[in-house]
Amino acid sequence: MRLAQAIGINQANLKQFLEAVDAWDENDKTRVILAVGECGYQFNEGTQPSEFDVDIYRLDTMRDLAEQFVEDGLFGDIPAPLAYYIDYDAIARDLSMDYAEATVAGHPLIYCCG
Template structure:
């Protein structure tokens, strides 16, 4: 699916335009003039249509003229896992998105669980709390374990999928 963005000029006497690639943006931005015939230089970049995860990426990095090319390259080149990692790292953990940002540089642990309680149950099943006999597992307070895990882990929704994550 292609992406559609809109460049809204800060100059109120100029009319914005839609675009779907950096080349399209650069061409239309260079040609745009306001009602006085002066070139328009500053735009607010708005996400209009595309994949849900690409919208989340635009929101997380704070898409603007300065990072537009990097954003469009990321949309084209990165898979959903890379985008998710950057969305969580930049949008939730406070990392910065720069010219040479690569998803692999962020130390974010991501787990595909809908709730913290499911995550707690997974921890117990995997033996992370030691070997607990099956007959005693029915007496565990998974909600309390989930509350304890919430000190180090957080919940988020990225691209319509619920996740549990931790920034290291």
């Protein structure tokens, strides 16, 4: 179980781990797995998933993230005639400098450590 690996389960934190498994939803567990396992955050007694600054997108590829960012207006208003000329692959390459891909519980994700 990746959550147990991320937390570094041992005798001292077993109780906290078991409580977390029951209390946290799948999004919380995913946040902890990525934050501790991939981003280098520490998991200590009392740590809550909301404490980790990790942006998570449930997308398959960086290109999908690029398309979402354009659609969401992160690049401003793009006139319809120019929309056909957007190089989503180039945007995806740029995004890959700050964002990474992972698979958690069989689901592809894109994430960024804050």
